Amino acid sequence: MKLQKTDHISRPWRIHEITNDFRIEDVWALPTPGGPDDLERLVRQMTEGKDLKDMPLVIRVLFAIRWKLGGLLGLDGPGAAVGARVPSLRDRLPADLRDISRGPDPGAVPFTSLYLTDDEWAAETANRTVHAVMHIGWVQDESGGHRGQMAVLVKPNGLLGKLYMAAIAPFRYLVVYPMLMRSIGRGWQLRAEGQNVDQHQVGTNIK
Numbered sequence: 218m219k220l221q222k223t224d225h226i227s228r229p230w231r232i233h234e235i236t237n238d239f240r241i242e243d244v245w246a247l248p249t250p251g252g253p254d255d256l257e258r259l260v261r262q263m264t265e266g267k268d269l270k271d272m273p274l275v276i277r278v279l280f281a282i283r284w285k286l287g288g289l290l291g292l293d294g295p296g297a298a299v300g301a302r303v304p305s306l307r308d309r310l311p312a313d314l315r316d317i318s319r320g321p322d323p324g325a326v327p328f329t330s331l332y333l334t335d336d337e338w339a340a341e342t343a344n345r346t347v348h349a350v351m352h353i354g355w356v357q358d359e360s361g362g363h364r365g366q367m368a369v370l371v372k373p374n375g376l377l378g379k380l381y382m383a384a385i386a387p388f389r390y391l392v393v394y395p396m397l398m399r400s401i402g403r404g405w406q407l408r409a410e411g412q413n414v415d416q417h418q419v420g421t422n423i424k
Contacts, residue, residue, distance in 0.1 A: 219394075220244040225352070225368040231332070232339050232352045232370070235309040239350060239370040242382070245394065247353075247365035248402030256355035259365050260338045262404050263353070264321040292345040299329060299343045302374075306331055306341050306350065346381040348372040365401075 222241045226233075249259055299305045307315065310332060320333030320340075328340035328351060336355040341348070350370040358364050373379045 218246040218398075220246055220366070224366065225354075228354065228356070230337055230352065230354060231311075231314060231334065232337065232350065232368075234311060235306050235331075236350060236370050239348075239372045242349075242369045242371045243367075243389070243394070244369075245367045245398065246358075247367055247405075248398060249365040249405045250358075251363050251405075253355075253357075253363050254335070255363065256336055256338065256353070256365070257333075258408070259353065259355070259405070260320055260333060262408060263401070264323045297343065297345045298327075299341055299348070302345070303343050303348045303372075305329070306339075346374055346378045348374070 222244055224246075225241055225244045247259070249255075251258070295301055307319075314332045314334075318333055319330040320338050322328065322330050323340060326342070328342045331339040331341055331350070338353045339350055341350050343349070348371070352368040352370065354366045354368070355363060356366045371378075371382065373382055
């Protein structure tokens with residue numbers, strides 16, 4: 218479910234300390250109901266896939282088109298990445314966040330983890346068009362349970378970046394985000410079912 222930008226701004230996330238020059242592009246409630254300590258489980262789910270074959274077909278096709286266009290237009294490559302075109306946001310981290318584990322890097326998409334706390338995980342990426350951050354928070358919902366909340370923050374690279382973000386907006390909202398939400402929810406449910414089976418087997422073996 219798409220949320221208002223204030224649902225991200227109003228929370229005391231540490232990410233606010235290093236992204237004052239970024240804009241909030243999207244905020245989504247993730248279909249990942251769980252307990253208060255389940256962020257690490259969600260981060261593992263979102264980073265364990267090693268390539269795009271783990272994604273839905275339509276998203277794989279869109280990414281393939283994007284990489285092809287990126288190659289033709291010179292949007293990607295080492296010279297456009299974090300640490301080359303733009304410095305990493307890790308350089309802005311306060312000492313307490315810099316000293317803890319960054320968390321795992323996603324395997325299927327070119328993001329690099331910034332930090333992982335009990336209730337936040339953030340990762341960044343950059344190319345010729347944009348410097349972007351994916352922020353995953355773990356929040357209490359209206360029913361008293363907990364779930365993930367995703368925010369995408371961007372810093373477009375001049376006019377090219379603004380045009381690029383405007384051009385891909387229909388694909389993000391009509392295709393990518395709806396399918397991504399379904400994929401995350403399905404993966405979360407399957408993991409929960411597998412965990413329940415494992416716990417049942419342990420209980421059976423004890424008996």
